[in-house]
Amino acid sequence: MKKKEVMILEDLLGSNKKIAGDIRKKLSEKGILAINLLSSPGAGKTSLLEQLSEVLAPKYQMAVIEGDIETERDAERIRNKGIQAWQISTGGACHLDAKMIGKLFSEIPTDLDFLFIENVGNLVCPASFDLGENLRCVLLSVPEGDDKPKKYPKAFITSDVLILSKTDLLGKLPFDIERAKKEGLDVNPQMKVFQTSAVDGTGINRLARYFIDCLKELRRSHA
């Protein structure tokens, strides 16, 4: 019996990264902007999508992939808005991965403008899995507290957009919005910051406008 040491140097997330890269390429070629929404449970991802659909759906084609551990509830909420939605029930897994998105790929209409992916509510694990999105958005809601970015840095470091949600609750809870912004920008100075409320509609138009600009940019760069 011989003992032998071998160098490997392989990324444990290599296969996920490869599938995600393929998805991003195919969607981008079709001119579809994919947006991955991350947050802890209940930060308001589905509510935000419901509000965004009011602004975007009259002029743009959008669809939503809903990731949850169990139930079809979030997909049903989106369908009630007249928007096409698929539910991925992970059956226990705490995150979506690129393979799960890949399986749905053939069902995604080619004339879409926006493909939103609502990840499983979890501020830790989903951050490690590229889904082939063009934009990653992390929501931080007012009830969660303004100190979260440094406690859960990976979600913020890997995101392009920080959405401070439930701003209608500002003043009712001890949440310092400037501190939340600063904490977020400390860990990731490149993030764009938005403030939204699904209750009073604050910031929804501005965020939609930004997504539309990103879509135009994507199409310019793939023209």
Place this chain on the structure above:
Amino acid sequence: MHELSLIANLFEIMEQKAKQKKAKKITYVKLKVGVLSGAVPELLETAFDIYKKDTIADQAKLEIEKVPLKIRCKECGTETIKSDLVLNCGKCRSTDLENLEGTELYLEKMELEIE
């Protein structure tokens, strides 16, 4: 707790490599895990011990090297190892940075028994 699915990926890579090398056993496995890899080393160890039973690596020893966050400033070229999570240059405070180390999650090497 996504460490279990990471370890499942690890075993796929390990078994494929062991087969290529015609190995009978895997006796040692070394991972490099960055502080910003999103994986917790202790949870990886637990998941590894659960997973290895009844595999070619059932006796394998796992070593994890933790890699700190290292950045290079694009303005002044300074390299800084960051212990806090304020991502700016240690010298000039610029936020225009390049990530050198600290996000990796690699199988670096293995020791095999070959007949």
